């Protein structure tokens with residue numbers, strides 16, 4: 001554990017988890033942003049995966065006590081974040097927006113965050129230095145934020161959220177726009193913060209980012225929690241879904257007939273000389289298609305999945321198709 005410039009807020013954790021969300025819904029008029037979501041999470045990194053508009057930010061805002069739930073109950077460190085100011089003080093939020101003041105130095109920006117959290121006097125500078133150290137920016141703390149790369153800017157935002165040494169750190173899409181090296185560095189930072197006993201909750205709409213975030217994943221879509229578990233299990237579940245594939249060849253009709261005869265596809269259509277197939281067993285189809293083409297003397301020009309985007313993965317998980 002690192003030494004901290006000020007006492008960590010001592011708040012009891014419940015048996016349920018450091019964050020507990022119990023049958024929570026949030027309505028904005030007729031819009032259901034969050035629908036009957038329940039989960040409990042503890043120390044370490046948890047990823048909240050979901051497409052745009054899934055309800056991730058709304059869940060985060062409720063956890064931070066910024067907006068009330070319409071129904072259900074949220075507990076952070078055993079208390080209601082709307083009612084308990086101590087608990088609000090043990091949450092750090094990294095917002096999605098790039099809300100930095102470019103003319104301030106990183107140290108000034110983080111100190112401002114420390115003052116906002118109620119620190120004063122020497123504690124402000126000590127907390128600022130400590131937070132910049134955590135994100136590996138202490139050496140460039142006197143540079144203005146306007147000079148920073150996207151990855152460094154994100155780390156300044158994390159430092160600002162960490163400055164009061166919160167037990168719970170909530171990060172809204174913190175990996176967006178980072179290059180692979182910056183992303184790896186940020187993910188390593190999240191894990192080190194989680195290993196120090198913090199509950200680190202990170203949202204993302206990118207499946208591959210979540211693969212690197214770790215084993216604890218919550219999947220939300222259309223306001224509902226639709227899956228939860230180890231990333232590999234979720235990936236398997238996603239890979240088991242039916243796939244739609246476009247196959248280009250010089251003899252689409254002959255190829256189509258054989259694919260149906262051999263039971264390799266569940267649906268098929270011909271589109272402008274190309275065969276569009278649905279298959280439940282993409283591996284077998286992939287293995288056999290070249291052999292079949294060879295047998296028939298048919299030349300393959302293209303094999304492309306049409307539904308390998310994240311939206312179709314979510315659609316499958318939500319609707320089972």
Ligand SMILES: Nc1ncnc2c1ncn2[C@@H]1O[C@H](COP(=O)(O)OP(=O)(O)OP(=O)(O)O)[C@@H](O)[C@H]1O
Nearest residue numbers: 028031032033050051052053054055056057058059
């Ligand atoms: N203040 C609001 N008033 C009305 N509707 C809202 C409000 N905030 C969110 N919504 C709606 O609630 C739904 C969930 O939005 P939310 O921002 O929580 O999703 P998200 O998963 O964070 O997506 P994104 O990454 O795009 O922000 C969306 O349909 C959104 O339009």
